Amino acid sequence: MTKVIxxxxxxxxxxxxGPNESGFDHLFAWHNNGEVxxxxxxxxxTFRPGRAxxxxxxxxxxxxxxxxxRRLFDLTQGWGGHHPLGxxxxxxxxxxxxxxxxxxxxxxxxxxxxxxxxxxxxxxxxDSYVSIAAGNVGRQALExxxxxxxxxxxxxxxxxxxxxxxxxxxGAPVALGNPRVIEGDRVTHLQYPVIPQS
Amino acid sequence: MTKVIxxxxxxxxxxxxGPNESGFDHLFAWHNNGEVxxxxxxxxxTFRPGRAxxxxxxxxxxxxxxxxxRRLFDLTQGWGGHHPLGxxxxxxxxxxxxxxxxxxxxxxxxxxxxxxxxxxxxxxxxDSYVSIAAGNVGRQALExxxxxxxxxxxxxxxxxxxxxxxxxxxGAPVALGNPRVIEGDRVTHLQYPVIPQS
Numbered sequence: 035m036t037k038v039i040x041x042x043x044x045x046x047x048x049x050x051x052g053p054n055e056s057g058f059d060h061l062f063a064w065h066n067n068g069e070v071x072x073x074x075x076x077x078x079x080t081f082r083p084g085r086a087x088x089x090x091x092x093x094x095x096x097x098x099x100x101x102x103x104r105r106l107f108d109l110t111q112g113w114g115g116h117h118p119l120g121x122x123x124x125x126x127x128x129x130x131x132x133x134x135x136x137x138x139x140x141x142x143x144x145x146x147x148x149x150x151x152x153x154x155x156x157x158x159x160x161d162s163y164v165s166i167a168a169g170n171v172g173r174q175a176l177e178x179x180x181x182x183x184x185x186x187x188x189x190x191x192x193x194x195x196x197x198x199x200x201x202x203x204x205g206a207p208v209a210l211g212n213p214r215v216i217e218g219d220r221v222t223h224l225q226y227p228v229i230p231q232s
Numbered sequence: 233m234t235k236v237i238x239x240x241x242x243x244x245x246x247x248x249x250g251p252n253e254s255g256f257d258h259l260f261a262w263h264n265n266g267e268v269x270x271x272x273x274x275x276x277x278t279f280r281p282g283r284a285x286x287x288x289x290x291x292x293x294x295x296x297x298x299x300x301x302r303r304l305f306d307l308t309q310g311w312g313g314h315h316p317l318g319x320x321x322x323x324x325x326x327x328x329x330x331x332x333x334x335x336x337x338x339x340x341x342x343x344x345x346x347x348x349x350x351x352x353x354x355x356x357x358x359d360s361y362v363s364i365a366a367g368n369v370g371r372q373a374l375e376x377x378x379x380x381x382x383x384x385x386x387x388x389x390x391x392x393x394x395x396x397x398x399x400x401x402x403g404a405p406v407a408l409g410n411p412r413v414i415e416g417d418r419v420t421h422l423q424y425p426v427i428p429q430s
Contacts (some may be wrong), residue, residue, distance in 0.1 A: 046382070046424070047398055049397075051297050060407060190410060192401045193404055194401040198245070207254075207390065207391075222420075
């Protein structure tokens with residue numbers, strides 16, 4: 035089965051966005067604070083991580099399909115129709131936008147829930163993996179047992195408020211396995227296997 | 233100046249205690265899931281961490297003085313008058329307990345705030361360091377610029393609610409330095425230097 039990874043860059047106090055959508059300069063500093071130039075899928079984006087984070091970024095770029103919520107889609111204005119990782123995007127939403135200016139872009143609006151979005155993404159991902167953003171949609175996927183791995187790109191900053199990585203998870207406590215750890219500059223990459231619930 | 237370290241065991245979703253004071257079996261599993269037997273300061277406690285976490289526990293036991301809030305003091309019933317790390321404890325509180333059954337134990341109730349408690353603890357700590365619990369008191373110390381290092385013992389569990397490591401920090405974003413990382417079993421030890429604010 036196609037692997038599903040839930041992840042995000044997160045502050046030490048557990049936020050994936052600061053108050054009023056701030057803090058991204060801190061959260062994503064590691065994308066561009068190094069010497070390894072890695073072109074993204076579209077010419078308007080380039081990553082320049084440090085050597086330690088290079089394999090993490092290269093694996094990002096191999097993603098087969100992406101699931102996100104409407105909040106992230108709106109916040110990024112749908113990445114202008116070009117997700118920087120170059121994969122098809124499945125947007126979980128109650129209301130399909132009527133003014134989306136990129137109808138030919140590989141974006142699918144899914145109105146029947148997170149599980150449907152994950153299943154569609156798995157089909158689209160081919161031999162690769164599905165990435166699901168943390169936050170509300172990621173939490174729902176985790177609760178539904180759809181997530182195989184949780185990846186936290188832990189950034190050494192307190193943001194003091196904002197949007198949480200995963201709040202009020204149903205069925206908690208939820209224990210994960212020990213992480214694989216990669217020490218980058220302005221980020222500690224933590225990759226936790228989800229322990230299947232029997 | 234005597235070093236001040238703010239720390240706690242924390243879940244991946246940022247809690248140092250779960251809902252209704254639950255989750256401690258997860259948060260402190262690493263204290264006793266290994267093969268290295270380390271007697272605590274009082275015979276009623278023993279640590280048994282894995283090899284990777286051994287130096288962390290040994291350094292715990294070298295603490296010179298401890299600052300905590302009234303919540304932790306009440307929750308542990310003042311550790312029965314014997315803190316497992318064997319150091320004097322400075323409890324920040326608005327109301328000195330009138331029924332404390334261990335008046336000769338090295339516990340001091342500080343009613344004039346966190347800064348006073350930290351200064352008193354620094355005097356008591358001698359050549360060693362001061363440990364301050366995360367949560368409300370730790371956050372206040374961090375905000376006041378009294379903390380030199382933040383230590384997160386990051387546990388692979390989502391607790392879904394409870395008491396946060398540090399919530400609503402004033403002056404955020406607060407960036408820390410890159411951490412020293414020690415990979416234990418059921419814990420990732422992360423030791424972040426605080427960057428002095430100019």
